[in-house]
Amino acid sequence: MARNTLARSMHDVGLAAWFGGTLANAVALNAAAGEADNPGKTGAVANVGWDRWTPVNTAAIGSHLVGAVGQLAGNAARVRGQRGVGSMVLVKTALTVVALGVTAYSRVLGKKVSAKTDVPAESGTEPAPTTPDDVAAAQRRLAMLQWAVPAITGALVVVSAFAGEQQRATEVHKGFLRRILA
DSSP states (O other): OOOOHHHHHHHHHHHHHHHHHHHHIIIIIHHHHTTSSSHHHHHHHHHHHHHHHHHHHHHHHHHHHHHHHHHHHHTHHHHHHSTTHHHHHHHHHHHHHHHHHHHHHHHHHHHHHHTOTTOOBSSSSOBOTTSOHHHHHHHHHHHHHHHHHHHHHHHHHHHHHHHHHHTSHHHHHHHHHHHHHO
16 A cells, blocks of 8 residues: 555545634634723724634645545545445535535624624624624524534544544555455
8 A cells, every 4th residue: 555645644634624624613713702991992903813723724625635535546546445345425515515515604693794894793602782684693603513524523533533543554454455355
């Protein structure tokens, strides 16, 4: 089996940044924005942070996807021949598609919120009583989605660890043997 260091590194580093950055922003940035001197600045603070994170997140996701395709190409024989690897690839692909969808929808909502920087808010995802209805609705959705992205990408980290375990020599041999005997 050939080494796949570049693809694996792109996959892992991209996924780590996607997971860690969205988790950090959910835990810290959105709440910290609520500490602004006045409620009218809360949205602006959160928007600046998320807008600065977006290009980094986009690069991280791109790196992860390029690395994932590279790993899939490098492991094509294992996917076809080792029992259990194809199922893992399907689960990982489904999780990736869901994570991409939730991330994209979060960005659409985030743009709706960031379009009105002077809107009062309690935090980055919690509207104030005087927040306009459209922005408040987007913030309430973002309050849930801010946790969905790290949860889904965290699940991808776990599936990736499982995939790494499937590459142990003993697992490869058992998987090919099971495929032949099945």
